[in-house]
Amino acid sequence: MTRLRRFLLAALLMCVAPSAAIADEARLREIAAGFVDANFSAIAETAEALAATGDPDAAIVLQELRDGDLHWRKDDETLVIAERDRRDMHLFHLFTGEPLETVRRRDVSKVKVNNAIRNQVDALIGGLTLLSPDPEARRSAAEALYDTRDPALLGPMEAAMAQETDPALRTLMAEARAAILLADAGAPLDARLEAVRTIEARGGQDALSTLAAAVPDDGPADLLAAAAEARAAVEARLELWGYAQNVWQGLSLGSVLLLAAIGLAITFGVMGVINMAHGELVMLGAYTTFFVQEIIRTSAPGLFEWSLLIALPLAFLVSGSVGVLIERGVVRWLYGRPLETLLATWGISLILQQTVRTIFGPNNREVGNPDWMSGAMQLGELTITYNRLWIIVFALTVFALLLVVLRRTPIGLQMRAVTQNRAMAADMGVRTGWVDAMTFGLGAGVAGLAGVALSQIDNVSPNLGQSYIVDSFMVVVFGGAGNLWGALAGAFTLGIANKFLEPFAGAVLAKILVLVFIILFIQKRPRGLFAVRGRAVEA
C-alpha cells in the first residue's frame, strides 16, 4: 500500500516539475545522511534542509519519514525504506522503491519521528505540494499550512490561490492565508482584520483555537478586540449546535441500546424468560463477524467491504442455533421457575464466555471497519461519524423487520397466540413447544445481529456481552416487557437522557441518575412505559 502511494506521489511530482525529475540523488543523500543516528532536533533540521532543496524527490523522502518507514542500516549507515514482516525487515531503495534484500530487525534502525516532527513535515510537504495537480494533495497542503501558519509560505499560498479553480479549495486556501496573516505581526492591520472575519466565517472549534492562538497577546488593540468579538460569535453558534449534538449522540447511544435490548425484548419481554446469557449471544455475533473477516482476509481480500453484510445472516444463524439449543436443552425444563432460569442461564453465559476464551484466546480480536463505516461528515458544526449513522439505520431496520415478522407472518401470529394464551393456542393445534424454541431462537438471532454492529464500535473480546446485559434489561423493563415499541421508546429515551445529563453530571453520575430514575419510574408504573398483556403478566 505504502509502495503504491509512493509511486503515485513520485509520478505526480514529476508532472509538476519535469526539469527536476532527474533527481540529484547524490546531493539529496548527502543531506539526508543527517537522519542517521540523529536526535529529534537534528532530524528536524535535516528535514528542513531537504525541503529547502525544493526537489520533488525530497518530498518523497519526507513522506517516508512521516510514515515511519525511513530506516538506516547499522553496517554502512545508508538510508533505506524498510517494512517489518514479523522478525524480518524487507528493505527498499530510498528513491526508486525497488526491493533490496531482507535483513533481521536488529540490523536496521529507524529514523525516529514524533508528533512535533510529523507536524513540521506536514507543513514542509505542504509547501512542496501546494501546486500539485492532485486536488487531495492541495487540500492537505492547505490544511497543514492553516495549522502551522508559517509566514514564509504566504507568497506561495497566494500564488496557489491565484491559479486554484476549485471553489471549495480556494476558500480553504483563503482561510489558510488568513491564518498566516493573523499570526504575522508584520502584515498590515487591514489585512489582519479582514483575516479575522475570514476565520470567523469558517466557524467551528478550529476557528476558535486559531483565533486564540494565532493572534499574539501584544497585538494591536483593534485586532485583539475584533478577535475577541469573533470568538464570541463563533462560541454562540457552537452552543446552539451543542444541543443538536446532544440529540444526535443520544440517538446514537439509544440505537446501540435498542440493538442490544431488542432480542431480549422477545426472549424476556414476550416469553418471560430471564436470559442472562443474552449478552453472550451478542458476543457470538461479534465473533462470527471476526471469523468471516478472517476468512475473507486470507482467501478473498476483495470482499472485505462486504464482510459485514456477509456476517449478518451467519451471525443470525449462529446465535439463533445456540439460542434454540439453550431453549431445548435447558430453559424449557424451567418454565415457570424464574429463579432457576436465571441461575441456569447465568451458568450458560459463563460457559459460553470461557468456551470462546479457550477457542479464540482471551485477547481482543481485530474486527476491521470497512471504509463506509469509518470517518465522519460535517453537518454544520455537527460531526456525524459514519459508524454511528449506520448503526442507527441498522437498528431501525432490524426493529422494522421484527415488527413485520411478529405482525404479518404465520410464525409471528403463532408466537403472539402462544404468548397470550398458551392453552387455547395448543387447542387450536399450535405446536407450542416448537413455537417456544423458534421464539427464543429469533430473540437469540437478533442478539447475534446486534453483535455484528457492536463489533464496529466496541472491543471484540469474551467480555463483550457482560457490558451490555444490564443496559439491555434496563431498556426492556423501562419500556415495558412484551412490547417492541416499548423497547424502541425506552432505548431512545434512556439514550438521550443520558447524553443530556453527561455534560453536566459526568459519565459516572449520569449513569447512576438514569438508574435511579428508572427505579422510581418502575415504582409508579411497574409494567413500564407500554404495558401489555402476556404470559409474564399472567404468571
Added chain:
Amino acid sequence: MKKALAGLALGLGVVATTPTVAQETIKVGILHSLSGTMAISETTLKDAMLMLIEEQNKKGGLLGMELEPVVVDPASDWPLFAEKARELIEVNEVAAVFGCWTSVSRKSVLPVFEELNSLLFYPVQYEGEESQRNVFYTGAAPNQQAIPAVDYLMDQGVERWVLAGTDYVYPRTTNKILEQYLKDSGVAAEDIMINYTPFGHSDWQTIVADIKAFGSAGKKTAVVSTINGDANVPFYKELANQGIEATDIPVVAFSVGEEELAGIDTAPLVGHLAAWNYFMSADTDANYDFIDAWHAFIGDDTRVTNDPMEAHYIGFNMWVKAVEAAGTTDPDAVIDSIVGVAVPNLTGGYSAMMPNHHITKPVLIGEIQDDGQFEIVDSTDGLVVGDAWSDYLPESAPLISDWRKPMSCGNFNTETGQCGGTGG
C-alpha cells in the same frame, strides 16, 4: 503436552546427572487469572513465568534443585486471589509467588502474605502509596511512569491538560498526584480538566466532544489517560472518527501496551503515546534475545512482549540471585539478601532492588506506530528509583520506606520520627 513432556524429560535428566541430590524441587507459585475479565492481560504473564522457570532449569535450576511452577487460576475474582494465595503457600509450600494484576487483587492477598510470611513479586504499574515487607513491586510507581510522561509533554509545549480515567483507585490516586504536580509546575486550575468514566464505558462521543471543545482554547492540549486497559481502544476510535489526530491532541496512556494494541488496527492511533519502562521495540540485543526466546517458547512469532513481562523477568532474576546469595529460599533470608541485588533489564541497563522494595527503572515514552509497536521517542537520562510514597501528596510526602534492619518500616514518618505500623 509436548512441553510438559520435554520439561519432565529435562527434569529426569537433571536428576540423573546429579544423583546425590534428592528428588526435591523448589516450587514457584504463579497467581494470575486464566479466566474471567482479567485473563486478557494475565494469561500472558503466566506463560512468561513458565518460560523463565524453564530457562532457569536449563541453566541447572536453583541451589542444585529443579524449579517447579505451580499454576493456579484466581479467575479475576478478588476474594479468590486470597484463597488461592493461601493454597499456594500452605498446601503447595511455594518458595515465592509471582502474580496479581489489579490493585484490588494485590490488596486482597496482602494480609495472606503478611500472615504466612511468604514473598510476592508484583509486576504491574500501580498507584503507589504502599510498601509491604513481603511484597516486591517490580512494576512502576507513579514517579516512574506518570510524572516523566507529563514532563515529556510539557517539553513538547503542552499547556492544557485533560486527566481522563476509569473510576477506581489507580486513576483517582494517580490523577490526584498529577493534578498537584501540574499545579506545582505552574499550570492554572482552569487549564486542567478531570473526567472519570465507569468501567467498560464504550460510548465516548460526549467526552471526545468535550475534549475537542477544551482543546480549542488556542493552547496546546494533551490527554493523560488512566483509562483502564482496552477501554482505551473505543476511546481512540472515537477520537479518530471525530477527526482528532495525535498531532492535534495527543493522548498519553499508562495502561496501553503492545498486548492491548494487538488485535486492533493502529493506523488511526499513530502518534498517541504511552509511558512504560520497557517497549518491545527497545533496540538492545538482550531484548531481541528475549523476544526470540518468547517466540520459541510460545510457538507463535506474532506474539508481543510487554512491560509487565519485563517486570517478571527482572523480578524472577532478582529472586534467583537473592536466593543464591542467601543459600536458602527462606523468606526472611531472601528479604534481607534481595535489597541491593541488581540484574540486567531488557533496555540495556541494570535494575536494582531498593530498600523500599521498589526497583530502579528507566522511563521510556513511546509513540504508537501503524504496526502496533511503540517508537521510543524519549527516555529519562538515568534510572528512576521507585517512590513508594508520593512527594506530591501532602499526607504521604513525609513518609519513607526502608525494610533494611534496623528500621524495617514501610511507612516511617520523617516528621514525627515514628513508624506508622508495618505495611501500607
